[in-house]
Amino acid sequence: xxxxxxxxxxxxxxxxxxxxxxxxxxxxxxxxxxxxxxxxxxxxxxxxxxxxxxxxxxxxxxxxxxxxxxxxxxxxxxxxxxxxxxxxxxxxxxxxxxxxxxxxxxxxxxxxxxxxxxxxxxxxxxxxxxxxxxxxxxxxxxxxxxxxxxxxxxxxxxxxxxxxxxxxxxxxxxxxxxxxxxxxxxxxxxxxxxxxxxxxxxxxxxxxxxxxxxxxxxxxxxxxxxxxxxxxxxxxxxxxxxxxxxxxxxxxxxxxxxxxxxxxxxxxxxxxxxxxxxxxxxxxxxxxxxxxxxxxxxxxxxxxxxxxxxxxxxxxxxxxxxxxxxxxxxxxxxxxxxxxxxxxxxxxxx
Amino acid sequence: xxxxxxxxxxxxxxxxxxxxxxxxxxxxxxxxxxxxxxxxxxxxxxxxxxxxxxxxxxxxxxxxxxxxxxxxxxxxxxxxxxxxxxxxxxxxxxxxxxxxxxxxxxxxxxxxxxxxxxxxxxxxxxxxxxxxxxxxxxxxxxxxxxxxxxxxxxxxxxxxxxxxxxxxxxxxxxxxxxxxxxxxxxxxxxxxxxxxxxxxxxxxxxxxxxxxxxxxxxxxxxxxxxxxxxxxxxxxxxxxxxxxxxxxxxxxxxxxxxxxxxxxxxxxxxxxxxxxxxxxxxxxxxxxxxxxxxxxxxxxxxxxxxxxxxxxxxxxxxxxxxxxxxxx
Numbered sequence: 118x119x120x121x122x123x124x125x126x127x128x129x130x131x132x133x134x135x136x137x138x139x140x141x142x143x144x145x146x147x148x149x150x151x152x153x154x155x156x157x158x159x160x161x162x163x164x165x166x167x168x169x170x171x172x173x174x175x176x177x178x179x180x181x182x183x184x185x186x187x188x189x190x191x192x193x194x195x196x197x198x199x200x201x202x203x204x205x206x207x208x209x210x211x212x213x214x215x216x217x218x219x220x221x222x223x224x225x226x227x228x229x230x231x232x233x234x235x236x237x238x239x240x241x242x243x244x245x246x247x248x249x250x251x252x253x254x255x256x257x258x259x260x261x262x263x264x265x266x267x268x269x270x271x272x273x274x275x276x277x278x279x280x281x282x283x284x285x286x287x288x289x290x291x292x293x294x295x296x297x298x299x300x301x302x303x304x305x306x307x308x309x310x311x312x313x314x315x316x317x318x319x320x321x322x323x324x325x326x327x328x329x330x331x332x333x334x335x336x337x338x339x340x341x342x343x344x345x346x347x348x349x350x351x352x353x354x355x356x357x358x359x360x361x362x363x364x365x366x367x368x369x370x371x372x373x374x375x376x377x378x379x380x381x382x383x384x385x386x387x388x389x390x391x392x393x394x395x396x397x398x399x400x401x402x403x404x405x406x407x408x409x410x411x412x413x414x415x416x417x418x419x420x421x422x423x424x425x426x427x428x429x430x431x432x433x434x435x436x437x438x439x440x441x442x443x444x445x446x447x448x449x450x451x452x453x454x455x456x457x458x459x460x461x462x463x464x465x466x467x
Numbered sequence: 468x469x470x471x472x473x474x475x476x477x478x479x480x481x482x483x484x485x486x487x488x489x490x491x492x493x494x495x496x497x498x499x500x501x502x503x504x505x506x507x508x509x510x511x512x513x514x515x516x517x518x519x520x521x522x523x524x525x526x527x528x529x530x531x532x533x534x535x536x537x538x539x540x541x542x543x544x545x546x547x548x549x550x551x552x553x554x555x556x557x558x559x560x561x562x563x564x565x566x567x568x569x570x571x572x573x574x575x576x577x578x579x580x581x582x583x584x585x586x587x588x589x590x591x592x593x594x595x596x597x598x599x600x601x602x603x604x605x606x607x608x609x610x611x612x613x614x615x616x617x618x619x620x621x622x623x624x625x626x627x628x629x630x631x632x633x634x635x636x637x638x639x640x641x642x643x644x645x646x647x648x649x650x651x652x653x654x655x656x657x658x659x660x661x662x663x664x665x666x667x668x669x670x671x672x673x674x675x676x677x678x679x680x681x682x683x684x685x686x687x688x689x690x691x692x693x694x695x696x697x698x699x700x701x702x703x704x705x706x707x708x709x710x711x712x713x714x715x716x717x718x719x720x721x722x723x724x725x726x727x728x729x730x731x732x733x734x735x736x737x738x739x740x741x742x743x744x745x746x747x748x749x750x751x752x753x754x755x756x757x758x759x760x761x762x763x764x765x766x767x768x769x770x771x772x773x774x775x776x777x778x779x780x781x782x783x784x785x786x787x788x789x790x791x792x793x794x795x
Contacts, residue, residue, distance in 0.1 A: 177737075183657040184628070290746050291513075320512040320684055325728035325740035332737045347657055354730035355737060377732050391662040393687030395729055396714060405666055406659045 137171035138308055138341050139195065139228075144168045144204035144214075146187075146194045150414055162413050164190040166365035167204075169441075172309065175335065177342040179356030179373065181349055181388065187365040187413065188345045192311040195343065196228045197221055208309075226256055226305035233314035235294035239286035245272070245297055246282040252304040271300040275330060292323035299330065309341045316351060328355060349392050353377050358447075361385045364421040365413055368456065370441065371448035381444055383456040384422045423455025430454045474646050474678045475501040475524070479538035482516075482523045484750070486532070491750040493519040495702040496538065498776075501646065506672065506679040508693035508710070510686060510725070514747045516702040517682045521648050524680075525565055526555050542646065561591040564639030566632075568651035573635050574623040580607075580634055581619030587641040606637040610667055629660035636667065643675055650682045665692055686729060690714055695782075698722050701747050701758040704776065705791070708783040718779065720791040721759045757788035765790055 146165040149158045164187040172178045180188045193199045195206055197213060206214040213224055232238040239248060249268045253259050259267065269279050275296040286294055295315060302310050312331070316324040332355065334340060346352050352359055352373075359376045361369040361384065369382040380386045387404040406425065411417060417424035419434030433454055441449040442465050454462050482494035494516045501507045509517045522528050524540055526547060540547040542563070547555070559565065567573045575583060581603055588599035600619070607615035610633040623631055632652065639647060649668070653661040669692060672679055681693060689696055689710065696713045698706040698721065706719040717723045727741035734740070745762045748754075754761040760768040767790075768774070774788040785792055 183659055292746070321686070321725060322512060322728045322743040323746070325730070326742045328730065329739050329742060332739065335737075349658065350730050350732055353732055353736070354734055354740070357736070373736055388658060389732075391658040392732070393658075393661070393665075393685065393691045395686040395690045395726060395731070398711075398715070403662055403666070405663055407663075 135173045138174045138176075138209060139343075140171040140205075140207040141195065142169045142205045142207070144191070144194060144206065145202045146190050146199055147202040160414055163365050163416060164413055165194060165201075166413075166416075167440075168362075168365075168367055170360055170367065170370065172341050172343060174308070174341055175339045176358070177335065177344050177356045179352035179359040180343060180345045180362060181347060181352050181359060182362035183347065183388075185413070186362045188362050189313055191362070192230070192313050192343060192345050196230050196311050198230070226252070227307050228309040228311065229302035229305065229307040230311045230313065231295075231298050231302050231315045233317055235291065235298040235318075236286070238298060239294060239301075241285060241287050244283055244285050245277075248286070248297065249282075249300055249304060252301065256305065258305075267304070271303060274303065274334075275300045290323075291319050292326060295319065295323075295327050296330070299327075299334070303334065303338075306338070307340070309343070311343045311345070313345045314347070315344075317346065317348065324351070331355065349377075349388060361388065364411060364416055366421070366451070367441065367449075368422065368451045368453075369449065371445075371450075375445070375448050379445075379448075381448065381450040381457060381461055382422075382453075383426065420451075420453045420455045423453060426455070428455035472503060473500040474503050474543060475680075476541040477520070477524065477538070478541070480520065480523060480535070480540060481537035482519050482528065483534055483536050484529075484532045485534065486751075488751045490536075492536075492753070493533075493702055493750060494523060495753075497699070497702075497704050498538075499697045499704065499707060501678045501680060502694075503645075503678055504672075504676050505694040506681055506692055508689040508696045509680065509682045509699060510684060510689055510696060511699035512684065512725075512747055514749075515699045517699055518650055520699070521565075521650050521680065521682055525559050525563055525648060526550070526552075527559075527565075557591070560587055560639075560644075561642050562644050562646065564642070564644035564647045566635050566639045566647065566649040566652045568654050571623065571628075571631060574631060576623055578622075579619065580621050580623065580626075584619070584634065584638050584641065587638050591642045602641070603637075606641050607634070609640075609671065610634075610637045611663075612637070629656055629663065632656060632660075632664055633667070636664070636671075640671060640675070640677075643677075645677060647672070647677055647679045648682075649679060651684070652681070653688065654683065654685070661688070668692070686714075686726060698725075701753055701762075702750075703758065703786070704784075705759065705786045706784065708785075712780075712783055716783075716795060718783070718785045718792060718794060719759075720763075720793055723793065757786070757791060759791050760788060763790075 144165055145167055147161040147163050150160040152159040168191055182188050194201045201214050205212045246268055249271055250264050253264045268282055272279055272281055277296050316327050344355055356373045359373050360367045363384050369385045380389055387406050390404045419431055420439055423431040423434055439451050439453045442452045444450050444465055452465050478498045480494055480497045483490045483492045497520055511517050523535055535548050584603040585599040588594045588602050604615045607618055612618050612633050653664050693710045696710050697704055700721050706722045717726055724743040730740055748761060754769040755773060756771045757768040757774050768788050774786045776784055777787050778784050
């Protein structure tokens, strides 16, 4: 694919010295759709359809898009909670995309996940101590007393009192539960954490506490994050680079600043304009999108977003190569005539 | 109707819940008014009494635990606190429309959309079945649902979240209510769909000269849609002001704390955000004095009397706690 070649070029530049921790190439996750009497496969939900990206050590890559665009599926496939249909997931030097459960085990401790709803991702019958001890037990680490010590350290690190260890997750507020979820993710000293909407369910005052905690932890442990969220202000705040996803594909990928100051793709522009601002003096012109994300079972043949906005040049995009191109240094955008300003399109296709 | 400048006047409302720990006040002497044709926003963290206030107005408090113990709710001059259940049934869905946060739970999963929306007309108007059906299609059209005739035959699960929320809005607006209560109407939705829904609500409000109470914890949504804002903390109103003024000149420490904790596109990346330490005390542990001081661990104001709620400039009210009231 185009991007493969281009990204490897990018890495030779001086600013991109560090080898990526994670490199995903042309990843596809398709879910079979079955129908008829014999439940034969009649189609596929193309939840993730040809995604390439990389994350460097200590970096946060934000991933935004509307519900149903495949961002959570991508996150789950990267930590191999799902088996990808094709493509590669290289973690450091190893391609883990088709490893089985036992093959994955040694790598599992390097990547962890934080979920949106901490209430549902914590077992209500286990006290906090058992929840935090479990990763060590599974990986056969430490003696009983060592594990006790580690649990206390974890609680302290995420800002919970040591006495929390003997309580149950439902005794805590949403923000505190998310802290428990973060502590559990930290237990095995991972290198990469997939944060799937970690603050969407929280009040703003608590949301800022959790964001601050994530930023501190990243500094202290050199963690990398894939930060999945639909709140663009939050993603902008925490990310170094941002990928915008639409219907299983990445349509724009650039530094957080560039995405927000100078978005190129029409979808990114629409998403940004839709953020309500808490400052009534700012009156942004809203780009109102019609309808919802189209069904990934039967996606439009050409540009998916061009189809939604009924762009006059839609016909041109059927069968055309809409893959990402570098429009400015490190700023990648889908080469799609429906979604680019006329000047940008000319610039890319000169 | 034109006789009332304020469509709704809530005065000194007290709502309590009967619990194992005794009678607990979730709403503690809350007062605010909703002028005709205006949108009033209620903000605050979860558990501060926003939804209980709304549910008190339409008298849909969980039974038998929830009780209105004091104050009045004047809707067009008529006190809803003392209205009979029969009167309330006529008002709900008729003169007062309600939109809840989660559209899936507000719709009955085993009935078609058409049946649910025509039911509103059948209950509140004298329309025939056929006319009610047509009126239902008209309503779906007005909330911009494509192919409304077809959608009438769908079940709720066949629609996306945004479409379901439109159906709920259509049902709430079916009888052209003079007051709409929207409790977190866009919280579960994507920003793009949120923008569509807010735009729709604004447009319908202008067309129908309706008043709205918008409950949300998203200050951005408040800033974009509301004329006036009521900030609630721990069951009490701590600040109340015209929207512009509140955002430009918040006077209560809690309002300031909330505003400062939102990352905006302008905040530098990965900078440490302002936080409000601790959390809202649970209902049984509320202090009598200033409750925000209680959260901040300031002992003196907590033990004192409840701070006076006073108008500091035209239309701008604030709780006059010596610690929390911070004039510019």
